[in-house]
Amino acid sequence: MSPVTAAAVLVGRDNELALLDGLLREAARGRGAAVLIEGEPGIGKSALVHAAVTAAPDAGCQVFWGAGDELGTALPLLPFLDALQVREPSVNARRNTIVGLLRGEIAADRGADVPATLAEQLLALVAEESAVRPVVLVIDDLQWADPASVTLWGRLARTARQAPLLLIGTARPVPHRDDLLALHRLAGDDGRIQLTGLAEPAVADLVAVLAGGRPDGSLLRLAEGAAGNPLYLTELVAALMRGSNLTLTPAGTAALADGTGLGGQPGSSGSGSIPGSLSAVIADRLGFVTGPVRDVLRAAALLGVDFEISDLAIVLGRGLPDLLPAVDEARVAGVLAESGSSLGFRHPMIRAALYEEMPAAVRAAWHRDAARALA
Structure with a gap:
């Protein structure tokens, strides 16, 4: 079996795709709109937009696509x-x-700085392009865009309805930025699409496409650990394939090979172990959380998928008020969620990745220290 790439698969997003398709066709008729698509890393924001804009040429629209870059935030207006x-x-x-x-070959107007002048020129360019043919303008990863780009997106959003312009932005919930919160408020409920994890039937459909056959119960139980995140599901199936841990039965069922790890990890609630390559991918994707938050999450990983915040405070030797900012950031980022009266990792795979990235000797020593502190 050969793996299917994530970009080639979009399932479980029919309603969102229909909404964007409707907005695109309205823009083609001269009635524009602005929409902000939000969600955690790997949830499928870019894949959704890519799928939506494939219909743009047939609708008579031209597409312009830019993206924020974590290393390019010092360069004003680079995404545009x-x-x-x-x-x-x-x-x-x-x-x-x-x-x-x-x-620097043309001077800005007296009293105006270059970024402000550039923004006015870019606004004029969008208007000119829209006058030629309706425009779909996508700015991906707004959380990494420079402040001038975020401001410009907001200015375009305020006037999009008066032009043949469909303005699309995508953003993660973190890092926290006041200008992105302002965009969130500007878009309002009608102008935002919040992507959450795929429902169980869509998870089964996605795994079926990726694996080349309908998943059996054991594979679906392992997939539950991804909590509906398409990227994690894609990487999970790809890692299983690379390790020859998937078999396709004569009946067309994708099943875990005998001996593939479903034994679980400490505190994993039976969610199953995950291939090491997938752990590395997930750990890398957690780079968007700040260092202090990651340290708190590592300690939480020692306590299991679900844990008491009071236990976390004891293990870290910190007071509850001191932990709240890190916990709040992790919740906003979609890493932690409330679990009854406790907290828990939304993705057991994230918990496993954090747990496994610590050297075994460090884990063992930290478990002993944590046990003593809790005792």
Whole structure:
């Protein structure tokens, strides 16, 4: 079996896809809109938008796509410059003007700084492009965009309804930024799509496509640990395939090979062990949480999928008020969630990845210290 890439699969998002398709066709008729798509890493924001904009050419729309970059936040308006293809040489006079401003060959108006002048030029460029053909403008990963780009997205959102422009932004819930919270409020409930984990039938459908056959019960139980996150499901199936841990029966059922780890890990509630390569992928995806929050999450991983915050405070030797900012950030990021009167990891796979990234000797020593503190 050969793995299917995540970009080739979109399941369980029919309602969201229909909404975006409707907005695209309205923009093609001259009635624009702005929509902000939010969700945790790997939940499928970019995949949803890619699927939606494939219909743009048939609807008579042109598509411009840019993205925020964690390493490019110091460069004003870079996502819009990339999206609107401001490069040289160009036959477009507006683009040449913008290039001249960037290179210092054209001076900004008296009293105006270059980013402000660039923003006005980019607004004019969007208007000009929209006048030629309806525009779909996507700015992906707004959480990494520079402040000037976030401000410009907001300005376009306020006027999108008056032009043949569908403005789409995607963002993670963290890092916390006041300007992104302002965009969240600007979009309102009608202008936001909140992507959550896939429902059980969609999980089964996605695993079936990825594995090449309908999953059996053991494979579905292992997949439960991903809590409906399409990226984690995709990486899980790919890792199982690489390790020859999946078999396809003559009846077309995808099943775990005999001996594939379902024994669980300490505190995993039977969710099953996960391949090491998947742990590395998930650990890398957790890079968006700050260092202090990650330290708290590692300690929580020692306590299991579900844990008491009072126990976490004891293990860390810290007071509850001191822990609240880290816990709140982890909840907003979708890593932790309330579990009755306790807290828990939303994805057992995240808990397992945090647990496994610690050296075994460190885990053992920390378990002993934690046991003594709790005793």
